[in-house]
Amino acid sequence: MMKFHTSVGLLALFLAFLFSFFISSDSQINPPTDSDVMLSLKKSLNPHPGLDWSDPDPCNWKHVACSVDKRITRIQIGHQNIKGTLSSDISYLTQLIRLELQWNNISGPLPSLRNLTSLQVIMLNDNLFNSIPIDFFSGMTSLQSVNIDNNPFSSWELPESLIDARALQNFSANNANIIGKIPDFFGPDKLSGLVNLHLAFNSLEGGLPASFSGSQIESIWVNGQKSNGKLTGSIDVIQNMTFLKEVWFQSNEFSGPLPDFSGMINLESLNLRDNHFTGLIPLSLTNLSSLRIVNLTNNLFQGPIPKFRNSVDVDFVKDTNSFCLPDPGNCDPLTNTLLTIAKSMGYPEKFSENWKGNNPCLDWFGLTCNGGNITIINFDKMGLNGTISAEFASVKSLRRLILSDNNFTGTIPPELVTLPELYEIDVSGNRLHGKVPSFRSNVMVKTGGNPDIGKDMSSSKGNDESGGKGGDGSNACEKSKSWIGTVVFFVVGGLFLIFLIGFVAFCFSYKTKQKRFG
Template identity: 40%
Template sequence: MADPLLSFSLLLLLSLLLSTTTTTTADDAATFLKLASALTPTPKGWSTTNSNDYCNWNGVKCDNSNNVISINLATQSLSGILPSELSTLSQLQSLSLQENKLSGALPSLANLASLREIYIGTNNFTSIPQDCFKGLTSLQTLSMNDNINLESWVISTDLTESSSLTTFEASNAKIFGTIPDMFASFPSLQNLRLSYNNLTGGLPPSFANSEIQNLWLNNQEMGLSGNIEVLSSMVQLSQVWLQKNQFTGPVPDLSMSKNLFDLQLRDNQFTGILPVSLHSLPGLLNISLSNNKLQGPVPQFGKDVIVDNSGLNNFCVDTAGVACDPQVTTLLEIAGGFGYPVTLSDSWKGNDACSGWPFVLCDSSKKTVTTVSLGKQHFGGIISPAFANLTALTTLKLNDNNLSGPIPDSLAKLSQLSLLDVSNNNLTGKIPSFATSVKLTTTPGNPFLGSGGGPGSGGAPSPGSDSNTTAPGDGPNGKGIGGKKVSPGLIAGIVVGLVIVGVIGLFLLFKINIKKKRGKSGRVKDQENGDGISALVTNDSSCCTKGYGVLSEIQSQSSGNHSGRNIFEGGNNVISIEAF
């Protein structure tokens, strides 16, 4: 015979399940009555008075328990304000309301854990609740393009809870602020479309190594900025729209993106030489480059590639595939070491470096570069070894920038070089062995250059150079102590130090003599807290030499006969400090 208690428990559990199902069904029915009443015109087949048959209404799908799992009212010219009760459709999986005239606040969809698809684009919604997309743990597609009446809003990081997201489309949707650095949370994201908004700042680092294939960030109101180097690691890219922004720097190597067929870069501030690897991408069909500050030769693409290069750029020549003059090529390589700054792109135009290029001087024949003066330009980056290709260079000024890395060894091979100023930078490493005829200035600045004390450093300065300004004739016969050049500042410092040591020694001897005559010592007044403070140095301390004691340690004497007494121990004598 069955256990009565077990039977009662099973009946109770079944009753609770039926009650929950009935309650959920009743909630869904009530929600649809409110939804039907809110929409104009009422969707075909819907009722505003009786919801008994809501699962059979047009565009509505339910599961076997009459829970609504799908609403599809796309493209029906519907207007009205959606009721907040939409958030009670706990089993909803798909919501398609795109291409209507719905207005007012979008109701919160938070915590609809079964919701996989949201299509609400091309409507007249006016605001989005702060928690609207929180807890959507099953979400795969969020499409809300063309909601031009929205109040400005920022992309919420609540979306990181939607780890299965594959498509996020919110173009022309009044988004402002930066793109959150949250894309490591979306391992399956393939489509990101955020065009025609007011996004600013740079591309987030978490784009790196993502699965994004289609990236649309074009036509921002003020413009995204910074470089686009992160694209080089986005190997799944097939379509990239970055036009009409404020991106700068060179176009990166995209050779790993074998599926890239459409690349839109026009109307930015890209500089530098376009990578040769871009010319030979196997699937490239369409590329736009116009209205940038690109340099070097005009790129030559395959005959099947549609190229928009009609606007402004700073190419050295006008004909695709024609190389630049060798000196121009060298100077562009030098600019590349600095990251191709806009200043040099705007200044170094044409194919003749001796035609009045700023920062460049040539010989009397106007054929050969002899001086490059790029001091105080706030450039970052490195000193390019390509300077060595300017074989007639006599003067090179790179002072007061933010350059890092070493001074290239190749610069020491410039036989005509007479002046090199790299002061006030952040250079490191070993200083090359320049000829004694070269006036080399490395300081102030460059604290780790030649010292072995910084990243990439390579030891002490080499012969013929030092950490200050050196030139032939400095000191007797151009040399200082030990045959090496010594700066006047260093000599002055040594002399002052010796004088100070001598004065201290005489002072100590005088006080020792006074101590012997007095034969006694006084006391130091206690500190405000009543504790005496003593400074003790023993004769064998590592800081002391030749019998001279130096105050090196402060100790609190809290007990005993010495609690209020300061003692100086120098040589073989112990002296009370108050005698000073």
């Protein structure tokens, strides 16, 4: 009896499998008509009577458009107070050009719209969608504009499949819970027509991709990232984004000095507030005739307060940077000298946080003064990068210069030998090279821990290239001799090998004949 029930159960499972298989196969062979899809969509969205989707023919529904052959081409039901869900059958509307569902309360997961090759515009912003599939954009070769702002998606990364949308011009996904790094496919090599890229109020991390360089993007919003790390690093890449009109980078962790803006002749709005930018405001920014709005509040900018054109709306909250003076004006010459020194190190943040005001002897980090003159500069073990500035030689009262145990590269500037009061210079524990300048005999010079000190790296590199540029060509001769020797070796070796093979073959043939006739 037990065996009978088991057999019946297995048979039922088998029949259920066959039924689902045939149903699935039938749906693939005979996909639902556009009319069927719209009826399914009506059921899942449950629109209010005011939308008037009562006609049996969906082509007669309000905010729905069809082609001559009754294919659905547009669904434009934004701002209709709809509270349903989105049927997955919508993926069968292969002639759909515009899908506009913005400003409703549609919830649940977004279905995949994979391979809707006619779709050009997607507007799903300001709804309650809770997830977006990884293949959502796959095969959308006609897609031009996307707006999915303000949806409570579960965390997701921008998918590689977005590259399929080669015609994409506008991509807006503000407040859409995007995580990870900004991918490198928003550049000119893949999405060359992209004009607007809006990714504000997400949880992105890392830096701006180098692939942005040369793009035609006009408006970029990445402000207000919610991630712990936020967006970081330099923004130098934007100097090669010469089509930019609008840059919103506020409320992140960007750092370092500002780039050269001279090529950004279209820039109108620049918001950099609430970051960690250092250094001086470049004249290339203040001189931009296109600029209309700029916000630099709450950073670590140094030097003089910049003076913009009267046509520029400037947001500068007082005392939120490290300018030398509270109002526009020239800094003290010694302040300018120290800022030039900091420039060669990339304007370190630790200096920008401390070097405020216009009096370096008023407790500036790393400096010791006597009677208003700097006598000691001690930057030992500060993790500094860059090169040693020749501007140190302008601090004539300097007695001790301590730059040990950092990451300085380049050479020791020969100008330092002119310092009249210097009696100690310590550059040990760096990555310096080149000849040590001839300091006076009473100057203590410490250079240990620099493996390449005394080596002329530039000339040795030159000698390695093209037979020793600027030399007598001896390297070229040596390489030529070596090459000829190699060729001779292989030719002689090849002839010897052929002779050996022939000799062995002769001996083998001779022995065989002897055995046969002997």
